[in-house]
Amino acid sequence: MAHRGGERDFQTSARRMGTSLLFQLSVHERELDLVFLDHSYAKPWSAHPDASSARPTRMLFVTPRRQHESTIESDVPIDVETVVSTPVPLYDNQKARSVMNECERHVIFARTDADAPPPPEDWEEHVNRTGWTLAQNKLFNKILKALQSDRLARLANEGACNEPVLRRVAVDKCARRVRQALASVSWDTKLIQWLHTTLVETLSLPMLAAYLDALQTLKGKIPTLIDRMLVSSNTKTGAAGAEALSLLLKRPWDPAVGVLSHNKPSKLPGSPLILIASSGPSSSVFPTSRRHRFWQSQLSCLGKVVPVATHLLPGGSGAGVLQCLEHMVGALRSKVLEIHSHFPHKPIVLIGWNTGALVACHVSVMEYVTAVVCLGFPLLTVDGPRGDVDDPLLDMKTPVLFVIGQNSLQCHPEAMEDFREKIRAENSLVVVGGADDNLRISKAKKKSEGLTQSMVDRCIQDEIVDFLTGVLTRTEGHVGSEPRDQDAEKKKKPRDVARRDLAFEVSERGSRPASPAAKLPASPSGSEDLSSVSSSPTSSPKTKVTTVASSQKSSQIGSTQLLKRHVQRTEAVLTHRQAQAQFAAFLKQNMLVRKALPPGTSSCLFEQTEEAEKEELRVQLKRHHPSSPLAGSKTCKRPKIKVSLISQGDAAGGPCAPSSGAAPEAAGGKPLTMTLGQASTGAAELTGLLATAKSSASEGGVSASQASSVVSSSASPSALHTLQSRLVAPSSGGSLPGAASASSLLQGLSFSLQDISSKASGLPASPSPGPAPQAASVKLPTPAQSLGAVTTGAGSIVRAVPVATALSSLGATPGGKPTAIHQLLANGGLAKLASSLPGLAQISNQASGLKVPTTITLTLRGQPSRITTLSPVGTGAAPSEEPASQVLPSNSQFCYLARTT
């Protein structure tokens, strides 16, 4: 055992040293790896000689203590000249700088009157404050001060080697101050709208850019409030400006953009189920923290994630802490049992944050699970540290990984070491330097080390993967499931394909009605407009479903990861498909079970996004919605809708066509584009149809040479025709990339969006002529999404349009009035799509504490080596890394969409 462990250490160390980005990221802290590489018998200093189960602690970003110089300085020559070379930033500096300056580049779009000369540098003197109330003056001054501080930080950090990180920290600070200022007036709608308008009118461009940066940051945190602030200006400004502004504010930029998506986490072997223990009773009033949701989606890159939520019982205010805890343990335990009974061979990994970690540990004592991961372990209690003789945790036999923050309040690395020596289970410890209980690193740490939280999170994830890979590889032998090849290099294993095929498989299965509640498409291809599913009369808005919350970033990482792999449909896949189908059936059943439960009990939804990514086009529709017992006209659904526009030329190295429309992949034979239509509908999932919705995810391979196959696999020929014609039409009249004035770019942008919309409306329209969600009666936003992917091989002007489009839209306006998707889009373009969707989410009542962060992300992604053209108008060269594709400034507009590529 010990020997095996050592062997494994050696292997993982060697692998990590050679390949991992994260090794680069935290290179200083990885001396452990060096130790293992030295000799087979080399032991790190932190080894536990008496407790072989406790593996040596790993340090992430823990700054080594400076050694005290014993010598007197007088003897040491002083070097006043040599500048210590600054470390190379760990992220793609160029890209980071580019996204960093986004707001500055596009600040002009925020101006209400773009034609008027921008305010002069001494704009402050020109601000006419006559007629301002005291409150207005005060608020304005506060904001001004925040912006000035931000300005100072920008200038002072200019040219610094880790400028993007420093800028990010500064912008976060500025955003915080702006938020405080706005909160000080209680977000008084009139006042903040006045403020926004005034700022936009008076601020000089650099200051306005700083203001936009702050807004962008806040929009990610408090979208509803910011939207409320922007309403007035949006109505006043031209459509173009409003569109661009809403695009700009969509998502805060991250310096680590690119790095993380280029270094994706790999799936865990053995396709384990990851159960996330809740760290407390959840309720709609206090939804899970954003951080936990983010991590949930991060983990979903590794395997299936099943959050196990515990809800407060109705009127459960009287429930004691103990009861609650019991409830949490019970919920997790029953979930484990449930999975065991359905999938005796499926490895189960329990993951929990803080209290949830404790719950997971306790459950692992009671039920067999493969591994436990504790994020932020609450070691210290009021009665001292855990690990007394009577502590049931000492009986743990499940391999467990502890990840704790160096500055955690509930835990201490040294106490943790003591504790670890007492547990019998094999256990590992990762200490994250400068991190708190939730593994968030401090601002100072970010500054001094040039880190971002996203990078740290990824490193933590890497450690988790390392640990779980080791455990899973070993257990696989015991369980005796399929033999697995552990070699990390062999990425294209059949089982990978099989796993990735799940969505496909599920969709295939979906054509066979498996669930009575599911209204399934009759077509064998399974590509059905899902809005029709959503309109199923069995839908009930009241049922609650806890969804896997996922943030855009991570899921995109997952998607890109999978995008890279090409599907190989082999015979071997089929058997896996069967297995997966079985699994899908389980999921479905699970949903039904969930549904049968009274509201307030835990339920889950399986995310399948990562599974479906071999397709070159994809749409993701994700949503978080806290279970809401309220069934009024205002729902608490919080759809997180993500639209990914992913285009990927098949012909790598094909002509990099900076000019519009030309696609690199006109060469026939290969499937050019694939379609995946997927929808989850609010109403549908309520009736337990979620699995069905997933299962009806459709996929079609569209190839230039196989037009007929397109027809068969997509909804209807006529729909395709519509699509093609719409695609071609604007392209012929499209503007040239060279003429890239701001307005024309914007136009192009909206054109392309309209185009997308038209496509979307085209496809779903054919199978079900009434695409307007009929769920309007329940006043639920019914997100339906469909996706059309079209490649036209015959167009004279545009030979092929490798456009991957995805559209997700909601069918209800904030007022609850149903709106046809295509109308919405065709009339409003991207901005409307962008602005109206959050608006929809605003249904929730802020005052009552039901925050509804709705995020819509449009992602356009292209493979770096390929040139992609988004729109026939030629506006959107996808953000590929080739300079050739960067001809257009409009690129950057799509950068908003595709920041994480």
Added chain:
Amino acid sequence: SWRRERKPPSGNAKAEPALPSSANQSKAVSEKPNYALKFTLEGHTEAVSSVKFSPNGEWLASSSADKVIIIWGAYDGKYEKTLKGHNLEISDVAWSSDSSRLVSASDDKTLKLWDVRSGKCLKTLKGHSNYVFCCNFNPPSNLIISGSFDESVKIWEVKTGKCLKTLSAHSDPVSAVHFNCSGSLIVSGSYDGVCRIWDAASGQCLKALVDDDNPPVSFVKFSPNGKYILIATLDNTLKLWDYSRGRCLKTYTGHKNEKYCVFASFSVTGGKWIVSGSEDNLVYIWNLQTKEIVQKLQGHTDVVISAACHPTENIIASAALGNDKTVKLWMSTY
């Protein structure tokens, strides 16, 4: 204030007749400079307050109590131009990194930003409520920092001329301000005896360096690599500090400095020296490591208020107060 007095003008650089130096000699004497007077620059009509070489090595700027700044050729001492605009005496002058701009601090409570090529004043930075005494650019030269008799340090944006931040943490006039080489830190020294290190981006005070008996700090600057700071105090002492550890590493003494804010400098083009003016009309040169005085330059007839080192050549410029009013250029082979 301290740095100046008065006397009538002239306008020419007088070349010294001959150079006594010989290369062999200097090498033989092992690690000692052989600075010799090359040029005496006459032009200011009153006490000179500050001399600075431009970062590109081309020019020398001198500010004076006669309210003007004069630009001289750094190698030949040739008079180039006079920048006029301030209403009162000028205490300090500083170059931008690209050598195209100058900023000057004056008793008229303003700073002025100058375009060197045209000799025009681009901006007047108003905001201090008392004499402005010291100023500097940050390395990217998008910020200006100034210290004043109003006991505050202000950070200005070069582009707009707006004050972005006022640091008020001194309880006496601020005698010197300086950015480190990366621009991330600011050091300020004050008559209250405290040196403070500031985070340039946020304006937060990161550290305060105080000696046992806190004599007034008359000058402070970062070492070229930003690892150390040189602090001059009005007790005839120069100290080299490792500020990250809050420790004094070297102490340089022997000169006289009790009254004026005398500039000091690191000389790194040849041997590693510390160069400072002195109130006994000499320029003192210490060996940085051994702390011994390696040379004293004689020639000025009043307090040497300022000494500056050329960025690439072994050239020292020194300037003296009102009895003298000249700037002198000294050169060495080592």
